[in-house]
Amino acid sequence: MSTLQKRLTGSRQDATIIAPSNTKQRILGDVMRLRFLGTNSEQGTCPALYETDHGTLAIQGTLIMDPEALADCVNRAPGEVIVEVPKELMRFLRAE
Template sequence: MRNIVHSSGQEDPVRIKLIAADPESAPTNSPTLYKTDRGSWIVQGWVVTDPEVLAEMGIPVGETCVEIPDRMVPFFAEGD
């Protein structure tokens, strides 16, 4: 059991299941996809730091985004 802290500061317990680690990204196998027990996904990936991209996306305080390659998208279906 893990806790996820939301931007509101609230911690919610969540169980995660590893779905896929990128086999083309040795030795760290990142990006990585996880399915949660509450119908959501956690994506481990490359931090997006480009200020123009972040401004265009309107990422609020307390949230972030990560970038994953196209080759990881088919693994989303494995979590169902």
């Protein structure tokens, strides 16, 4: 089991996901900085949206572990996870 998988299969129910296909390399190798874009949580916790200094997005949400839901995913590579966030969180995305 990779370091990434160990980190994501623990008792925590949230995760930070980075979009590109080389996610594992970026999490485990490169130093990355996140800029907070917003949350819809009044407690200031999960869910949240971030912009990275690599030109990607990171999403903090509830880790989906339901095998039937995961079976609906397409082209999910080893080490990739799926998180659930409210649609309203996307309001923090800006048009470029």
